[in-house]
Amino acid sequence: MVRVGFIxxxxxxxxxxxxxxxxxxxxTVWGRRPETVAPFADTAATVVSTPAExxxxxxxxGLCVVTDADVEEVLLRPGGVLAGMAPGGVIAVxxxxxxxxxxxxxxxxxxxxxxxxxxxxxxxxxxxxxxxxLVMAGGDEVALTRCRPVFETFGDPVLHLGALGSGQVAKxxxxxxxxxxxxxxxxxxxxxxxxxxxxxxxxxxxxxxxGGSRAAAILARSGFDTSGIAQHAPVLRKxxxxxxxxAKAGGVTDQPLLFELADTALRLLGHHR
Numbered sequence: 001m002v003r004v005g006f007i008x009x010x011x012x013x014x015x016x017x018x019x020x021x022x023x024x025x026x027x028t029v030w031g032r033r034p035e036t037v038a039p040f041a042d043t044a045a046t047v048v049s050t051p052a053e054x055x056x057x058x059x060x061x062g063l064c065v066v067t068d069a070d071v072e073e074v075l076l077r078p079g080g081v082l083a084g085m086a087p088g089g090v091i092a093v094x095x096x097x098x099x100x101x102x103x104x105x106x107x108x109x110x111x112x113x114x115x116x117x118x119x120x121x122x123x124x125x126x127x128x129x130x131x132x133x134l135v136m137a138g139g140d141e142v143a144l145t146r147c148r149p150v151f152e153t154f155g156d157p158v159l160h161l162g163a164l165g166s167g168q169v170a171k172x173x174x175x176x177x178x179x180x181x182x183x184x185x186x187x188x189x190x191x192x193x194x195x196x197x198x199x200x201x202x203x204x205x206x207x208x209x210x211g212g213s214r215a216a217a218i219l220a221r222s223g224f225d226t227s228g229i230a231q232h233a234p235v236l237r238k239x240x241x242x243x244x245x246x247a248k249a250g251g252v253t254d255q256p257l258l259f260e261l262a263d264t265a266l267r268l269l270g271h272h273r
Contacts, residue, residue, distance in 0.1 A: 002060055028053070056085065071095050117164065119147070
């Protein structure tokens with residue numbers, strides 16, 4: 001079987017890695033903090049001391065760390081993944097980062113005979129635990145074919161969107177739209193208050209009507225408590241900034257409304273630029 005390594009055992013990465021090892025794949029993990037690897041004590045996963053050891057033990061390494069700098073650090077630092085990984089290996093970046101970062105790191109990986117693909121995910125911890133994450137992959141099709149059975153332990157669907165970086169573009173657009181829908185949901189429920197319509201009743205209408213959205217459903221499930229979504233606001237801000245940078249680089253200037261709505265959502269959540 002494909003030997004799998006995984007780095008980034010946070011709220012989303014941990015259930016992804018658990019799905020991999022529980023499906024029978026040999027799994028090697030590393031974490032900066034002991035508490036991130038402790039939950040794997042009841043599995044067959046091997047815990048190692050450095051990212052290089054993860055690379056050396058793996059044919060495929062999945063990364064689910066937070067930022068571009070985090071991805072670069074675990075790959076390129078002395079004792080990083082590329083220092084240990086043998087030629088022919090594949091690195092899958094599940095983190096949401098800038099497509100340009102993927103291209104730059106792919107060049108570094110190619111110098112070691114390693115293929116890097118981008119495969120950001122959407123759906124959160126519950127979807128990961130249930131094997132229903134959306135996986136948006138970009139890069140070499142042969143490499144993705146090798147990775148697909150592993151991705152399918154935690155993902156459904158697994159979509160190949162094209163060349164390297166295309167998965168990251170899709171993820172940035174997905175999060176831009178989601179954030180814009182938060183603004184629509186919050187202002188709609190506020191509008192309902194002004195009209196004397198019960199929020200919970202309206203939420204049931206939207207859940208069954210054409211005006212519903214996942215953002216509105218999340219707000220309703222939380223009892224209209226935005227504190228949970230607000231915790232993710234810095235990450236949403238990062239992803240929206242990626243989308244904005246892509247728009248500027250591509251000369252796309254006809255979508256200001258999406259960015260205005262997204263900015264409104266983050267302002268309502270208390271997260272300003």
